[in-house]
Structures are given as C-alpha cells and as structure tokens.
Amino acid sequence: MHRDSPSNRDMTDHVRREIEQAIAQLDRVNRFLMLGAADHTDPLEEINRAKDCLRRARLKLSAGSTDHCRHVRSP
Numbered sequence: 001m002h003r004d005s006p007s008n009r010d011m012t013d014h015v016r017r018e019i020e021q022a023i024a025q026l027d028r029v030n031r032f033l034m035l036g037a038a039d040h041t042d043p044l045e046e047i048n049r050a051k052d053c054l055r056r057a058r059l060k061l062s063a064g065s066t067d068h069c070r071h072v073r074s075p
Helices: 006-035 043-073
Strands: none
Touching: 006 043
16 A cells, blocks of 8 residues: 555544644643633543544554555565
C-alpha cells in the first residue's frame, strides 16, 4: 500500500479529526479552570470525551499499522 493511497489519507484525516476534537475539549477544560464554573460545562465529562477521542485515534492508528504490516507481508 502506497503511503498516499486513499485509505491512508482517510485514516490520517480521521486521526487528525479525533486529535483536534480532543484538543478542543481539553481547551474547554482549561477555560473552565481559568474562568471558574460554568453551568453547561463539566470538566470531568470534557476530559472523558477527550480521552475517548484519543482512544479512537490510537485504535485507528493501530489498525492502520496492522493493515500495513499485512500488506507488506503479502506476496
């Protein structure tokens, strides 16, 4: 599989979106901690959402590296 193949680009885009989402959620937590409590923001929930995004990104990367290894091993 070539590095610029559509499936690799799709995986990279997906991982980038997950990481960007995690950063945005952690930014909300940071603002919460700096500005004080907001009625609509639960920092622990935002941290959990960020962790979920990073977990999904990690899984996608792991799946991509496994697919790449299978392709390299195939004749």
